[in-house]
Amino acid sequence: xxxxxxxxxxxxxxxxxxxxxxxxxxxxxxxxxxxxxxxxxxxxxxxxxxxxxxxxxxxxxxxxxxxxxxxxxxxxxxxxxxxxxxxxxxxxxxxxxxxxxxxxxxxxxxxxxxxxxxxxxxxxxxxxxxxxxxxxxxxxxxxxxxxxxxxxxxxxxxxxxxxxxxxxxxxxxxxxxxxxxxxxxxxxxxxxxxxxxxxxxxxxxxxxxxxxxxxxxxxxxxxxxxxxxxxxxxxxxxxxxxxxxxxxxxxxxxxxxxxxxxxxxxxxxxxxxxxxxxxxxxxxxxxxxxxxxxxxxxxxxxxxxxxxxxxxx
Numbered sequence: 104x105x106x107x108x109x110x111x112x113x114x115x116x117x118x119x120x121x122x123x124x125x126x127x128x129x130x131x132x133x134x135x136x137x138x139x140x141x142x143x144x145x146x147x148x149x150x151x152x153x154x155x156x157x158x159x160x161x162x163x164x165x166x167x168x169x170x171x172x173x174x175x176x177x178x179x180x181x182x183x184x185x186x187x188x189x190x191x192x193x194x195x196x197x198x199x200x201x202x203x204x205x206x207x208x209x210x211x212x213x214x215x216x217x218x219x220x221x222x223x224x225x226x227x228x229x230x231x232x233x234x235x236x237x238x239x240x241x242x243x244x245x246x247x248x249x250x251x252x253x254x255x256x257x258x259x260x261x262x263x264x265x266x267x268x269x270x271x272x273x274x275x276x277x278x279x280x281x282x283x284x285x286x287x288x289x290x291x292x293x294x295x296x297x298x299x300x301x302x303x304x305x306x307x308x309x310x311x312x313x314x315x316x317x318x319x320x321x322x323x324x325x326x327x328x329x330x331x332x333x334x335x336x337x338x339x340x341x342x343x344x345x346x347x348x349x350x351x352x353x354x355x356x357x358x359x360x361x362x363x364x365x366x367x368x369x370x371x372x373x374x375x376x377x378x379x380x381x382x383x384x385x386x387x388x389x390x391x392x393x394x395x396x397x398x399x400x401x402x403x404x405x406x407x408x409x410x411x412x413x414x415x416x
Contacts, residue, residue, distance in 0.1 A: 158185045160194065165230040167193045177230055195230040199291065204245060207253050208301065215261040218299045221275075223248050224291040232287030244283055248293055251278045268295050334401055 159182060160166050166178040169191040178192075185192055206218045225244060227233045233240050252275055256264055264271065272295050280290040300306050343350045 156184060156186065158183055158192065163198045164194050164196060167195060167230050167234045169193075174231065174235065193234045195227055195233055197227050197230070199224060199226040200241070202241070202245065203296070204249055204252070207249055209253050209257050211256065211261045211264065212258060213260040215305060216301045217261060218297075218301050219252065219256060219295060220297040220299075221248065221252055221272075221293055221295050223279075223293045225288055226291065227287055228289045229287030232285065237286045240286060240288060243286065244279070244288060244290075247282055248275070248279050251275050251282075252293075252295075264298060268298070271295065331401075331404060334404075 158166070160178055160180045162180045164180060166183065167174070168176045168178055168185075170186075171189055172191075175190075202223055204221045204223060206220050208216065208218050210216050223244065227240065237243050255271055255275055255278075259267075259271075272293055275295075276290055276293045279293060283290065300309070343353060
């Protein structure tokens with residue numbers, strides 16, 4: 104005698120289709136006495152087959168077993184016995200889980216609307232706590248990380264978030280780890296992935312601001328170059344004023360350069376116009392007020408350049 108326990112619509116249809124065949128075979132076969140019978144009170148409960156009394160636990164899993172609703176054991180990997188009528192088993196994956204959080208639309212401290220995406224890395228270290236102390240570990244950690252992400256970034260300006268992305272990622276990681284320590288989960292890292300502006304007009308405004316900043320920096324560099332050039336020219340004028348021969352050689356070099364160029368007109372100026380060293384005072388500081396120490400000024404500029412190089416500018 105064969106006993107079928109039907110648990111789905113498909114099996115019901117299959118048994119209905121096999122009824123005529125069973126009737127036909129019943130005339131030619133004898134009914135054998137059943138070696139086992141199911142008592143009437145156990146009929147509503149699920150009946151376990153031989154395979155249901157054991158289960159396989161993978162190397163990266165731990166199985167929390169409850170017997171009559173109470174925690175009895177945490178099974179290690181391998182072939183383990185399992186009584187489905189009186190026991191419940193929850194398999195927990197102990198591997199590192201990587202999930203990307205949903206984009207969070209936030210408004211920064213300087214009223215910039217942006218969308219932030221982050222990635223969270225975590226793994227379960229205590230299977231018992233992960234099963235008994237929280238309903239859904241993944242959902243709870245996702246919601247907690249999103250909340251901490253929004254709370255932290257809303258307190259800072261947009262440029263500050265861009266500059267200190269790694270620092271804020273570490274702060275979010277520490278906050279989430281403290282909150283979910285009682286869930287048997289260890290947070291490895293919460294990394295801010297993308298920061299995108301949601302308003303096109305804001306994108307254009309920030310592009311104009313960046314362009315204006317670059318132009319300002321270029322103008323400052325150009326002015327600084329002219330300033331340094333003026334200092335060098337002042338030092339050269341001091342040297343030429345003390346030596347008439349040097350002035351004459353400089354004049355001849357100028358005439359040579361003019362002669363190489365294709366100019367139609369060459370104007371020669373008498374040397375006496377420029378040779379007024381007796382009536383011109385030196386611009387180098389002599390201890391009196393109103394003069395500039397060019398050597399000290401050049402040393403100051405060199406020290407400023409050194410500081411900017413050390414700062415990475």
